[in-house]
Amino acid sequence: MKPLLEIDDAVKTIYNDNQNLNILDGINLKIYPKDFIVVLGTNGAGKSTLLDAITGANKLSSGDIKLNDDDITQKNLAKRSRYISRVYQDPKLGTSPRMTVAENLLLAQRRGLPRRLRLRKLNENIEKFKELTKDLPTLDNRLNTFTEKLSGGQRQTLSFLMAIIQKPELLLLDEHTAALDPQTSQELMELTSKVILEKGLTCLMVTHNLTEAIKYGNRLIVLKKGKIILDLDKDQKAALKEQDLLEYF
Numbered sequence: 287m288k289p290l291l292e293i294d295d296a297v298k299t300i301y302n303d304n305q306n307l308n309i310l311d312g313i314n315l316k317i318y319p320k321d322f323i324v325v326l327g328t329n330g331a332g333k334s335t336l337l338d339a340i341t342g343a344n345k346l347s348s349g350d351i352k353l354n355d356d357d358i359t360q361k362n363l364a365k366r367s368r369y370i371s372r373v374y375q376d377p378k379l380g381t382s383p384r385m386t387v388a389e390n391l392l393l394a395q396r397r398g399l400p401r402r403l404r405l406r407k408l409n410e411n412i413e414k415f416k417e418l419t420k421d422l423p424t425l426d427n428r429l430n431t432f433t434e435k436l437s438g439g440q441r442q443t444l445s446f447l448m449a450i451i452q453k454p455e456l457l458l459l460d461e462h463t464a465a466l467d468p469q470t471s472q473e474l475m476e477l478t479s480k481v482i483l484e485k486g487l488t489c490l491m492v493t494h495n496l497t498e499a500i501k502y503g504n505r506l507i508v509l510k511k512g513k514i515i516l517d518l519d520k521d522q523k524a525a526l527k528e529q530d531l532l533e534y535f
């Protein structure tokens with residue numbers, strides 16, 4: 287099978303304390319269609335830097351990134367956002383506070399169009415948005431609520447729906463449940479897993495939660511000091527215990 291995303295010898299060097307430091311230090315990674323890869327690593331291991339390099343928010347110092355065989359290493363964030371979507375840890379990122387839930391969904395659905403065109407045709411889409419949110423206790427009947435009035439969990443659920451509404455080629459989840467209370471976090475994680483499997487999405491999910499890391503996904507990688515020090519396939523991951531993972535931290 288051909289990889290959807292291929293990262294080849296990715297290095298990101300920063301100048302810190304009078305010396306060069308490789309915060310990504312020769313990352314090689316092939317992500318295949320429908321992979322759901324959990325990414326673990328201590329604070330400062332380079333997880334967010336890796337996601338930034340994939341989205342184009344931060345360019346590599348050297349190395350290449352290919353998406354479907356197309357070299358995207360030099361493509362900017364806006365161009366890549368047509369294929370790659372990301373949900374952040376902070377519920378305030380990713381949604382427009384002064385717009386309603388429905389308007390935010392419409393913006394996401396029409397991503398790629400100029401902003402003035404993206405907000406047209408709300409009425410035509412309202413039934414679809416009702417359907418999308420109807421089984422979600424957090425967002426049901428909230429389509430006309432301004433996003434700034436939503437709780438953190440509701441905003442994160444909305445951010446997640448916005449990230450998947452156009453079926454991205456690659457979905458990046460950057461500790462997207464970490465800021466939520468345990469119950470809400472678990473609900474969003476269940477929704478996340480269900481949608482990824484149902485839609486056949488390809489996903490890279492950063493988490494610090496070892497229980498989540500064991501339970502979800504078909505692959506698991508561990509980052510340490512800018513390197514991938516562990517890359518487990520489906521069978522290896524299925525046999526994994528939390529205790530095994532603790533040894534890497």
Ligand SMILES: Nc1ncnc2c1ncn2[C@@H]1O[C@H](COP(=O)(O)OP(=O)(O)OP(=O)(O)O)[C@@H](O)[C@H]1O
Binds near residue numbers: 300330336
């Ligand atoms: N622009 C920058 N300038 C200086 N140092 C940076 C910069 N960006 C990242 N770093 C450093 O690079 C390392 C990797 O950071 P990164 O945010 O990718 O780690 P992380 O694995 O996502 O950590 P966390 O789990 O805390 O979010 C850290 O030591 C961080 O301090």
